[in-house]
Amino acid sequence: MTEPETLERRQLRELTRRFVTRDVLPHLDGWERAGEVPRALHGTAAELGLLGLGFPEAVGGSGGDLRDSLLVTEEVILAGGSSGLVAALFTHGIALPHIVAAWQRDGHPGPEPGSGPGSEPGTAAALVDRYVRPTLAGARIGALAVTEPDGGSDVAALRTTARRDGADYLVNGTKTFVTSGVRADFVTTAVRTGAPGAAGISLLVIDTDAPGCTVDRRLEKLGWHCSDTATLSFVDVRVPAGNLIGVENAGFAAIMRQFGTERLSLATQAYATAQRCLDLTVAWCRDRHTFGGPLIGRQVVRHRLAEMATRTAAARAYVRQVADRVAAGEPVPAEVAMAKNAAVSACDRVVDQAVQLHGGHGYLRDAEVERHYRDARILGIGGGTTEIMNEIIAKGLGI
Numbered sequence: 001m002t003e004p005e006t007l008e009r010r011q012l013r014e015l016t017r018r019f020v021t022r023d024v025l026p027h028l029d030g031w032e033r034a035g036e037v038p039r040a041l042h043g044t045a046a047e048l049g050l051l052g053l054g055f056p057e058a059v060g061g062s063g064g065d066l067r068d069s070l071l072v073t074e075e076v077i078l079a080g081g082s083s084g085l086v087a088a089l090f091t092h093g094i095a096l097p098h099i100v101a102a103w104q105r106d107g108h109p110g111p112e113p114g115s116g117p118g119s120e121p122g123t124a125a126a127l128v129d130r131y132v133r134p135t136l137a138g139a140r141i142g143a144l145a146v147t148e149p150d151g152g153s154d155v156a157a158l159r160t161t162a163r164r165d166g167a168d169y170l171v172n173g174t175k176t177f178v179t180s181g182v183r184a185d186f187v188t189t190a191v192r193t194g195a196p197g198a199a200g201i202s203l204l205v206i207d208t209d210a211p212g213c214t215v216d217r218r219l220e221k222l223g224w225h226c227s228d229t230a231t232l233s234f235v236d237v238r239v240p241a242g243n244l245i246g247v248e249n250a251g252f253a254a255i256m257r258q259f260g261t262e263r264l265s266l267a268t269q270a271y272a273t274a275q276r277c278l279d280l281t282v283a284w285c286r287d288r289h290t291f292g293g294p295l296i297g298r299q300v301v302r303h304r305l306a307e308m309a310t311r312t313a314a315a316r317a318y319v320r321q322v323a324d325r326v327a328a329g330e331p332v333p334a335e336v337a338m339a340k341n342a343a344v345s346a347c348d349r350v351v352d353q354a355v356q357l358h359g360g361h362g363y364l365r366d367a368e369v370e371r372h373y374r375d376a377r378i379l380g381i382g383g384g385t386t387e388i389m390n391e392i393i394a395k396g397l398g399i
């Protein structure tokens with residue numbers, strides 16, 4: 001996206017803006033209070049082709065690549081939505097890619113996904129039919145469960161077990177911080193099928209209506225209020241062995257591969273949140289008068305806005321540059337980590353300054369910058385913390 005935007009992408013931006021203006025903004029405060037977005041919103045976004053972006057048409061997607069889905073993420077926030085809304089509505093962006101990647105690795109043998117009941121049971125094509133296609137159509141909601149109460153950064157230490165029992169796996173354990181976990185119909189779940197450490201981890205798709213699978217708790221949070229987050233408990237949950245994604249004990253690498261996309265999404269949410277807060281703050285500083293003049297007339301205020309704009313622009317340019325490289329198939333995990341940390345750092349500074357320049361009004365629930373200030377705090381924690389990103393960057397430096 002470092003080249004000038006194509007006509008198609010400008011149209012996608014327009015479409016996203018119309019969707020946010022018409023279908024989100026009148027309701028967002030209510031969803032923040034309700035703690036979730038309605039299922040119907042997924043259907044509306046799917047009809048517009050927004051849910052399917054970045055997924056191949058053969059699995060029910062709308063085509064396009066990572067840059068198209070990042071563009072939608074950016075525009076949702078610039079149009080007055082929020083990173084919380086992105087988390088709630090686009091959770092499939094972290095729940096489905098492992099299934100689609102397994103299907104692609106299979107060279108999609110047998111009937112194409114979407115050809116209906118003909119897809120061989122137990123194949124990735126069958127998982128595409130049951131989970132990917134209806135989710136991209138807005139009819140089902142998926143979530144991703146990796147983190148456990150004992151820890152999230154150290155994925156290789158996870159303790160939820162899946163023991164083979166005849167044609168099924170029996171799953172036992174607890175997952176927490178599951179985005180959309182309260183509403184989810186199915187959860188792409190990281191489980192231990194083998195030895196301790198990274199080499200014993202697999203990914204299983206678990207239907208949330210399976211006996212023994214319960215929402216233990218709806219988590220209350222600092223921000224992302226319209227995004228439901230759950231602790232899920234699994235007690236002897238019977239999962240058909242065909243719900244294994246890819247090969248047994250190869251889950252860790254699959255999780256790490258897909259983290260790149262999630263991190264770029266969070267980086268995009270960070271610079272877009274910064275840009276939205278900058279726009280709101282410039283408008284506020286023009287209108288707000290103190291000591292007989294507008295705030296924007298003070299040099300110290302102008303310089304603060306200039307600094308906010310500079311940080312935001314630098315973050316945007318770098319995140320887009322790294323997104324281009326990832327879309328071109330380059331393995332650049334350290335650069336992805338740098339992009340996330342750079343954008344989160346810019347965002348943290350900008351949302352803080354936006355609230356400060358709004359004065360007391362910036363601290364009120366009805367100020368949009370107040371919501372962004374709270375929502376932004378998760379961006380340096382979710383999808384791998386700032387510290388874990390630094391570890392990846394250091395590894396890239398060979399230290």
Ligand SMILES: Cc1cc2nc3c(=O)[nH]c(=O)nc-3n(C[C@H](O)[C@H](O)[C@H](O)COP(=O)(O)OP(=O)(O)OC[C@H]3O[C@@H](n4cnc5c(N)ncnc54)[C@H](O)[C@@H]3O)c2cc1C
Binds near residue numbers: 146152180382384387
């Ligand atoms: C709102 C929200 C939504 C989320 N959504 C999901 C989801 O959908 N699915 C999912 O699986 N998870 C989800 N998460 C979990 C998230 O990915 C984890 O919170 C994150 O990975 C950190 O794990 P942790 O909270 O267990 O912290 P810990 O791993 O316990 O870390 C605690 C602190 O120690 C630091 N630390 C840890 N190890 C090191 C080290 N080696 N060196 C230096 N510092 C270190 C961390 O950076 C952090 O600051 C979500 C979390 C939140 C809050």
